[in-house]
Amino acid sequence: MALIENKKARFNYEIIEKYEAGIELLGVEVKSLRAKHGSLEGSHIVVRGGEAFLVGSTIQPYQAGNSKESYDPNRNRRLLLTKKELTLLADYESKKGLTIVPIAVYNKKRKLKIEIAVVRGKKTRDKRESLKKREAERDILRDIKGTR
Numbered sequence: 001m002a003l004i005e006n007k008k009a010r011f012n013y014e015i016i017e018k019y020e021a022g023i024e025l026l027g028v029e030v031k032s033l034r035a036k037h038g039s040l041e042g043s044h045i046v047v048r049g050g051e052a053f054l055v056g057s058t059i060q061p062y063q064a065g066n067s068k069e070s071y072d073p074n075r076n077r078r079l080l081l082t083k084k085e086l087t088l089l090a091d092y093e094s095k096k097g098l099t100i101v102p103i104a105v106y107n108k109k110r111k112l113k114i115e116i117a118v119v120r121g122k123k124t125r126d127k128r129e130s131l132k133k134r135e136a137e138r139d140i141l142r143d144i145k146g147t148r
Helices: 007-012 027-034 083-094 124-147
Strands: 002-005 013-023 044-048 051-055 077-080 098-108 111-121
Touching: 002 027, 007 013, 007 098, 007 111, 007 124, 013 083, 013 098, 027 111, 044 083, 051 083, 083 098
Parallel strands: none
Antiparallel strands: 002 098, 013 077, 013 111, 044 051, 044 098, 051 077, 098 111
């Protein structure tokens, strides 16, 4: 079960490959994410200097009144990946037309993990096809429920 999801990522992008990564957070951010306060909309992953960073995500402090004044909810957060995964992601990032986006943040035992994916942007016609397919599936489910 995901704590936070990037719902538009599955609609706007064609997913090529998925990875699971740890994420380096402060204590107030962990509490905030477990309370489902945060957003992955418009965020992406950059690989620089042998490290991967989550850029553009927003995690509000757990208790805004008790947080430090210097806390930045939009700061870059380091991702914890193996060296092999980092080199693969760096190769993907350098290719034209590919980007790396976060899909979801979830619990795995006591740790918080982030699911990231290498994606290619969908064209408008592909998005229309996705909508038509989703509508057809809904109609089929409605017909099945109506006959019982």
